[in-house]
Structures are given as C-alpha cells and as structure tokens.
Amino acid sequence: MERWQGRVALVTGASSGIGAELCLALVRHGLVVVGCARSVDKIKAIAEEEKVKISPGKLIAFRCDLSKESEILSMFKEIRQTCGRVDICINNAGLGDEAPLLTGSTAEFRNMLDVNVMALCICTQQSFQLMQEKGIDDGQIIHISSMLGHKLSTAVPGAHFYCGTKFMVRALSEGHRRELKAIKSRIKVSCISPGVVETRYLANFWKKDPTKDPSSHLKSFECLQPKEIADSVLYVLSTPAPVEINDILIQSREHSFLCNVKL
Numbered sequence: 001m002e003r004w005q006g007r008v009a010l011v012t013g014a015s016s017g018i019g020a021e022l023c024l025a026l027v028r029h030g031l032v033v034v035g036c037a038r039s040v041d042k043i044k045a046i047a048e049e050e051k052v053k054i055s056p057g058k059l060i061a062f063r064c065d066l067s068k069e070s071e072i073l074s075m076f077k078e079i080r081q082t083c084g085r086v087d088i089c090i091n092n093a094g095l096g097d098e099a100p101l102l103t104g105s106t107a108e109f110r111n112m113l114d115v116n117v118m119a120l121c122i123c124t125q126q127s128f129q130l131m132q133e134k135g136i137d138d139g140q141i142i143h144i145s146s147m148l149g150h151k152l153s154t155a156v157p158g159a160h161f162y163c164g165t166k167f168m169v170r171a172l173s174e175g176h177r178r179e180l181k182a183i184k185s186r187i188k189v190s191c192i193s194p195g196v197v198e199t200r201y202l203a204n205f206w207k208k209d210p211t212k213d214p215s216s217h218l219k220s221f222e223c224l225q226p227k228e229i230a231d232s233v234l235y236v237l238s239t240p241a242p243v244e245i246n247d248i249l250i251q252s253r254e255h256s257f258l259c260n261v262k263l
Contacts, residue, residue, distance in 0.1 A: 001238050005030035005056070008083045012066060012123060013093030015042035017199030018144060021226035022090060024050065025234055027057035034079055034086075036064040037093070066093050066119035067111060076126040085134045089127035090233065091120040092144040094166075098158035109161050116165035117172070124176060128187070137186045138241060141176060142233060145169040145193040147251055166193075170247075177246070188244045190236045195251030197224040223252050 009026050013019040014035030023035045023043070027050050035043040043061035050059055060082065064075045079086060094116045099108035124141055131139045148159060149166025173191040180187050229250065236245045 001029045001234065004087070004237060006032065007087040008032045008034065008079075008085050009088035009090060010034045010036070010079070010086050010123065010127060011090045011092055012036055012064075012119065014061075015039040018194075018197060018226045018229045019092045020046055021230040022092060022233060023059050025227075025230040026088075027055045027059050029234070030056040031088075032057060032083060033059045034062055034083060035059055036062040036066075036075055038063065038065050066123075067114040069118070069122055072119060072122050072126070076130065080130065085136065086127045086130045086139070087136055088140045088142070088237070089124055090142045090144065091123055093119060094144065094146070096159060096162035099161055100158050101160050104158075104161060112162055112165050116162070117168050120169065121172065124172075128180075131187060139187040140237060141187065141189045142236060143169050143173050143189075143191045144229070145173075145191050147193050147195045147249060149193055150249065173246075177244075186241065190245045190248070192229065192232050192236070192248045193250065194224055194229050197226060197229060199226060224250060 004026075009031050011019055011022045011026070011033055014023050014033075015037035016039070019035065019037065020042070023033050023046055026033045035046070037043060040061045040063035043059065047059035047061055050057075062075050062078065065071045095112060097104070097108040097112060099105065099112075120143060124143075127139070127141065131137075146163075146166040146169075148156070148163045149168075149170050152160065152163050170191060170193075173189055177189040180189065232248050232250060236248070239245060
C-alpha cells in the first residue's frame with residue numbers, strides 16, 4: 001500500500017456501511033480520500049473523528065446526488081480544483097428497491113439504473129479523463145457489485161431489476177478493462193461482489209413492507225461485515241503492478257449465492 005500514500009481515491013456512497021469503512025481504511029493507509037454521498041454531514045463526522053486519531057491520510061467530504069449527472073460533473077470540477085487528480089475510483093454507491101418486474105414502478109427502476117449503472121459509468125469516465133490529464137497510468141478502478149449480479153435468487157423475487165443492474169456492472173467491468181487494454185493503459189479494473197453485508201441495504205429494500213424486520217434478519221446468521229469488503233479492496237490495491245484482480249466474490253458460508261435465504 002506504500003505506493004498509494006498521498007494519492008487521491010474517490011469513494012462513492014461514503015456516508016455509511018461499506019463506503020464509510022472504505023474511507024476509514026484508505027485514510028489510515030495515508031491516502032487523500034474524496035468521499036461523496038447525499039448525507040455529507042456523516043462523512044464530515046468520520047473525517048473529524050479521524051483527525052482526532054491523527055490518521056496519516058485525509059478525508060474530504062463532497063455532497064453529491066449520484067442520480068443527477070449535473071451533480072457528478074460539478075463534483076469532478078471541484079475535485080480538479082481541490083485535489084487536482086484522482087488515482088483510484090471506487091464505485092461503491094448502489095441501491096435496491098423491492099420492485100418486481102411486473103408490478104414495480106418505472107420511477108423505482110429508473111432510480112436503480114441511475115445510481116447503480118449510470119453513476120458508475122459517469123464516475124469512471126470522469127476519473128479516467130482526470131487520470132489522462134495528469135499522466136496517471138497506474139490508477140485503479142474498483143466496482144462494488146453484488147453476488148446477485150452472478151445468479152438470481154429465488155428467495156428475492158422483488159429484486160430482479162436490481163439483479164439486472166448488477167449483472168450489467170459485471171459487463172461494464174469487462175468493457176472498461178478491454179477498452180483500457182486497447183489503448184495500452186496500465187489502469188486496472190476490478191469488480192468485487194459481496195453477499196449479504198450488515199448495512200442499511202435491507203432497510204431500504206423493505207421500506208414499503210412494515211412486516212419485515214431487517215435488523216432481526218441480519219442477526220439470524222453470521223453475515224458479512226463492511227470491514228471485510230474494505231479488506232478486499234485493500235488486497236486489490238496491494239497487488240503488484242503486473243497483477244490485475246478481475247473479480248472477487250465474497251459470501252457468508254451460510255448464504256451460498258443467497259439461494260437458500262428466505263427473505
């Protein structure tokens with residue numbers, strides 16, 4: 001991780017869960033981290049806490065609604081002015097609504113598509129352009145996907161559109177990789193697909209169903225923790241320059257591919 005000290009990492013969806021843990025891990029390894037989310041106060045609180053602990057890196061909070069292209073472009077304009085560069089782009093932000101394909105609303109579909117797919121593409125494109133401008137040819141792009149981007153779960157019928165966005169993330173990861181190789185770039189692309197992680201994802205997914213209790217469900221088995229996903233990102237970043245980690249699949253031993261999970 002020494003080669004990344006003092007360099008700049010963008011983390012989307014940085015206010016809680018995996019994103020917040022990523023910010024902590026990277027700051028503690030000496031990186032300048034640009035954390036963005038709609039709840040910018042939460043990121044600022046993390047930054048203040050790390051100042052007290054005298055972490056070697058720095059966390060800069062940016063407010064950005066990733067469903068709006070204009071806000072993403074404004075954020076990158078500020079990054080150019082504030083940091084001058086981006087060396088690592090971690091597309092962590094994602095959301096899922098319980099919206100069956102036959103009865104879900106187009107607004108729910110569009111929101112998932114905007115955040116899970118379009119924001120990922122725009123942030124990656126803007127990061128790549130900034131890397132090119134600054135002559136950075138050893139950068140890293142990391143997409144945080146999902147095990148539901150590898151196999152549909154019969155236990156979560158309302159998540160099929162969400163699954164579709166995560167299947168698309170896998171295709172986009174390979175597409176980014178191939179386009180970079182076509183121009184002889186050494187920028188690497190990795191995709192990390194976690195299973196059930198103890199975050200607020202289920203609370204959002206079940207927000208329309210008061211009979212579901214996300215916290216009780218997460219306590220019913222040994223699910224993944226955000227730190228374990230952050231550790232996998234650190235592993236990707238710690239690999240030697242000639243090594244490219246294409247895909248990492250992480251799941252609880254109890255929830256293999258979510259096939260036996262009753263939600």
